[in-house]
Amino acid sequence: DEIEIEDFSWDPVLKVFHSPCPCGDRFEITKLQLSKGExxxxxxSCSLIVRVIYDMLDYEDYCEDDEEDSVEFNEKLESISDNVAELTL
Structure with a gap:
């Protein structure tokens, strides 16, 4: 499937664009990924993938330094999620 970037929501805390996934979670992509042409x-949460329709020129000047905080935050979030998953087992 394909989804236009305008149909994604921007999360300023996680610094990701997201859109609902049929599994109940959400598709995610960062500005850094978009700037690299991804x-x-x-x-x-599942194996679903969607192609994001966007104008790469809108993201080509995005600075990787802005993304470093997001990467660190996402790593901490994954660690917390893993710990919660272990607690619910």
């Missing part, structure tokens, strides 16, 4: 948004 156009596949993935769902972290």
């Amino acid at each position: 156009d596949l948004a993935t769902c972290p």
Whole structure:
């Protein structure tokens, strides 16, 4: 499937664009990924992938430094999610 970037929502805390996934989670893609020409948004909970339709020129000047905080935050979030998953087992 294909989804236009305008149909995604921007999360300023996680610094990702997201769109609902049929599994109940959400497809995610970052500005850094878009600036590198990557156009596949993935769902972290299932195997579904969607192609993001966007104008690469809108993101070509995006600075990787802005993304570093998001990467660190996402790593912490994954660690917390893993710990919660272990607690619910």
